[in-house]
Amino acid sequence: xxxxYEEILVVTYRLFAEVGIEKTSMSRIAxxxxxxxxxIYYYFPSKGALINTLFDFLMKEIQFQNFFxxxxxxxxxxxxxxxxxxxxxxxxxxxxxxxxxVMSEYYALSAKETKFAIELKHVLHIYLEGFTRxxxxxxxxxxxxxxxxxxxxxxxxxxxxxxxKYTDKEYNVDPSEIWTFAVHSALKN
Amino acid sequence: xxxxYEEILVVTYRLFAEVGIEKTSMSRIAxxxxxxxxxIYYYFPSKGALINTLFDFLMKEIQFQNFFxxxxxxxxxxxxxxxxxxxxxxxxxxxxxxxxxVMSEYYALSAKETKFAIELKHVLHIYLEGFTRxxxxxxxxxxxxxxxxxxxxxxxxxxxxxxxKYTDKEYNVDPSEIWTFAVHSALKN
DNA sequence: GTCTATAAAGCGATAGAC
DNA sequence: GTCTATCGCTTTATAGAC
Numbered sequence: 345x346x347x348x349y350e351e352i353l354v355v356t357y358r359l360f361a362e363v364g365i366e367k368t369s370m371s372r373i374a375x376x377x378x379x380x381x382x383x384i385y386y387y388f389p390s391k392g393a394l395i396n397t398l399f400d401f402l403m404k405e406i407q408f409q410n411f412f413x414x415x416x417x418x419x420x421x422x423x424x425x426x427x428x429x430x431x432x433x434x435x436x437x438x439x440x441x442x443x444x445x446v447m448s449e450y451y452a453l454s455a456k457e458t459k460f461a462i463e464l465k466h467v468l469h470i471y472l473e474g475f476t477r478x479x480x481x482x483x484x485x486x487x488x489x490x491x492x493x494x495x496x497x498x499x500x501x502x503x504x505x506x507x508x509k510y511t512d513k514e515y516n517v518d519p520s521e522i523w524t525f526a527v528h529s530a531l532k533n
Numbered sequence: 534x535x536x537x538y539e540e541i542l543v544v545t546y547r548l549f550a551e552v553g554i555e556k557t558s559m560s561r562i563a564x565x566x567x568x569x570x571x572x573i574y575y576y577f578p579s580k581g582a583l584i585n586t587l588f589d590f591l592m593k594e595i596q597f598q599n600f601f602x603x604x605x606x607x608x609x610x611x612x613x614x615x616x617x618x619x620x621x622x623x624x625x626x627x628x629x630x631x632x633x634x635v636m637s638e639y640y641a642l643s644a645k646e647t648k649f650a651i652e653l654k655h656v657l658h659i660y661l662e663g664f665t666r667x668x669x670x671x672x673x674x675x676x677x678x679x680x681x682x683x684x685x686x687x688x689x690x691x692x693x694x695x696x697x698k699y700t701d702k703e704y705n706v707d708p709s710e711i712w713t714f715a716v717h718s719a720l721k722n
Numbered sequence: 723g724t725c726t727a728t729a730a731a732g733c734g735a736t737a738g739a740c
Numbered sequence: 741g742t743c744t745a746t747c748g749c750t751t752t753a754t755a756g757a758c
Binding site: 382 | 743
């Protein structure tokens with residue numbers, strides 16, 4: 345059973361994907377829920393609060409640590425674990441039909457609202473650091489050179505960042521295959 | 534000397550990047566140009582027309598053929614030419630300070646306006662076909678297997694698509710280096 | 723071609739009753 | 741907690757004068 349607070353967030357999330365953040369009006373959210381506009385204001389002080397709450401939720405969802413747990417990585421298993429964890433990430437994001445569009449909305453919003461830009465950049469930076477640390481295990485295993493770590497961490501970050509765009513489309517290539525190829529490329533000397 | 538028609542488009546393009554498409558009002562455009570709102574309606578029948586005109590312009594700008602000219606490619610020069618053409622593309626897109634943000638705006642808009650979604654997908658599809666044809670030259674040169682062409686064309690398309698995100702930020706890695714690495718990866722057996 | 727003035731609609735948000 | 745009613749503002753777009 346879900347609370348009204350949660351119901352509002354769920355409907356708003358869907359509308360942000362379908363209609364866009366700016367064009368999603370409080371009236372529209374109320375209408376879809378079968379309640380009145382002031383009822384939403386009882387739970388959220390403003391539309392901005394609704395936008396911020398969903399953004400914070402999303403940022404937690406996409407954190408590096410949710411998909412790649414550094415503690416489980418060893419110089420021995422790094423290749424296979426990178427591949428498997430990436431596949432799990434792709435699968436999870438594909439399971440949410442609104443994910444890509446809502447992210448795209450927030451990305452556009454970040455052009456005008458510094459707060460979002462800073463946070464999105466931060467999340468990307470953590471991916472960069474995370475992949476850097478994982479790739480250093482590959483250095484220890486003599487798979488790659490230390491000097492190549494930085495560039496290849498950037499490379500993997502870019503791929504991860506771009507993969508969701510290819511997730512819900514019928515490009516007759518599984519994004520998982522691209523990820524697998526990218527991991528092999530990143531670990532090739 | 535530029536016409537008023539062009540002046541309107543230039544200012545609107547900048548505002549789309551700085552303020553966002555939806556939050557850019559006709560009044561704001563008029564104000565920045567030092568003219569009145571109805572004056573804009575003399576040149577463009579609606580705000581939608583303004584949005585469409587700039588979109589069409591942008592789609593022509595980012596076409597595959599503008600950056601990768603298939604006729605100049607041979608099995609011999611493919612590696613070097615892919616790298617050089619990619620660098621030129623990165624340089625050109627970085628030269629336009631509004632490019633990334635406006636593209637991001639249209640990408641968000643494509644979530645609700647099918648017209649844009651279809652066109653963006655089409656442009657991506659042409660990249661896919663283009664890289665496929667170029668990589669077939671690499672097959673002829675025995676650089677890679679035919680069976681790998683499709684996946685690697687997808688791979689290069691994803692990279693190209695994602696690179697502009699890294700263009701205007703201080704990630705202390707040149708996106709050109711990522712592209713170079715990607716090309717070498719795509720041409721490795 | 724460009725203006726002032728304004729119509730018509732929708733927005734976020736609030737007051738106050740229940 | 742949820743409602744009806746409404747305020748104040750901004751939006752796209754147009755009418756009509758110059």
